[in-house]
Amino acid sequence: MVRFLATRAVLLLLGLLVAAALIFAVLRVLPGDVAQVIGGTRASAEQVARIRAQLGLDQPLPVQFLDWIGGLLRLDLGRSLVTGTPVAGELGQKLEVTLPLAGLSLVLGLGLGIPLGVLSAVLHRRASGFVLAAAAQSVAAVPVVFAGVLLALLLGSFLHLLPVQGFPLDGWRQPGRAFASLILPALTIAVVEGAVVLRFTRSATLEALGQDHVRMAAAKGMTLHRALLTHGLPGVLLSVVSVIGLEIAALLVGAVIVEQLFQLPGVGRMLVTDVANRDLVKVQSELLVLTGLILVVGAVVDVLHRVLDPRQRERT
Template identity: 35%
Template sequence: MPTFLYLARRVLQAVVVILIVTVVVFCLLHALPGGPARGILGPQATAQQIAEFNRQQGLDEPLPVQYLYYLRTLLHGDLGTSYTLNEPVAQLIEQRLPKTLVLTVLSAVVALLIAIPLGMWQAVRRNKPVDYVVTTLSFVAYSTPVYFLGLILVLVFSQLLPWLPAQAPQGDTLAQVFADPAGLVLPVVAGAASMIAVFSRYMRAATLENLSEDYVRTARAGGSRRNALLWRHVFRNSLTPVVAMLGYYVPVLFGGALVVEQLFNYPGMGLLFWSSAQSSDYPVLLGCVLVISIATVVGTLIADVVQRIIDPRVKAGRA
């Protein structure tokens, strides 16, 4: 399939999925206790205020018409107003989302920089003692809850060995976050641990599969050195499943960020979601759900595009 048609099809699919997400969030909004007006205006709103809000927002119209109004407000960046913080939800997310992206991107980069060579190293040493040791450690890291790992990191590196702060960087801007790089270490490690375990296993399996391919045997028979063969050929072909999984791992990253941010008091969107859940601030909760869902769809789209670039089989339309 030509590249343009492939990209057009994937973008169209992403748009359809995003529309489905907006329908789900719209339904959740109408399932709020007391309806969307009560959820947006807060529990102290009077019946007269609710009626006036319904009239202004078109909530007294049929549901299909209300959904069109809802889409229009979304396109204008209006996600409602937090009735506990008394600020627009879009503004709150705009302040917090960049800090969450910094945390998740740093965690993903650290995880991939460790997991990819680690997985290839395990594949080359398959069924040797070091392979079994690393595999065991990977299973332990994958099965350890993020909050428990975070507590262990704080206990060891902030209490027993006071090398790193237990609290993440504070502040409203990214400049304030980057001003305290030591405070990012423990949250990033906590967020990256399970990713290292997962992606090293995928990389190991993909490398083993490619090492058994005919082109590897042919290259070996032609006198190619092992390191050159690994990094020039096997490495690129083995990245395909890792890249594909990375797009689907976006919601896991945001889910982990919720726990990590609450544990280390990191002022990102995860902490905002946690605080809003504690106070039943429904507009903020639904706004966060919508943003995370769209980020997941976009992440999957980017992963598919990158996979098509690095995998010749996808280019040829056979995968």
């Protein structure tokens, strides 16, 4: 197990390094010049060149990349090219919105998807099971923006149950209002992603129902539900753990869209603004942090698989 953890940690670091190189390279290909943005439309070529020199943008790309990586090794995400403020401080504030949003979305998505997926599989020979599966197939194809608009109209504008937009200025110093402002955005993501979890759970449960040890337990007198819970559920949970790794990436992408829709001051809105301003240092640091979160979740999922599945432990 120790060898596996060490190998996984090395792969995680290599993945972060490759991601950093790709993010840096892609951002340098994009059109636009942050020096021109800072100088304004009336800035002369000499003024723009002076700004580029002040920001270090006139240095060769390998030098810029190594400077950025050196800062990351010191846990320094750099400073904004536009405002000059440290990226880490502002990014930390935005993560106070994005991470709870993603976490709440994950909890709601799993809370909807897993029970309904198991129920859909158990009832797969009945009309109700078919309806659940068809509904999940349809909802999974719904764009997050469309789902958000529908839920905002229904739960916000029509029923007035939840706030539709905004986040308290004091943030989590007003925990009740802050949490309430995240429910509708989180539910928007959870409905779509929960439908995906439902489909995976249904497939895993149907496979478990067809396994010999589950059918043998039912043949010996256990009810089908008890046999599934006792002998089939561990295999279903392994499949769900795999889905969680994939869903985290979808949740973070969905958070970028939802934060724009519901006017939440999270990393998504920050990223969109910084891309428009061509603030390369902030954008590349934000993308790397989000990529790092996804890679860390993937590593945790691998470890959970090794812990939960005795067959994988026997290979080490």
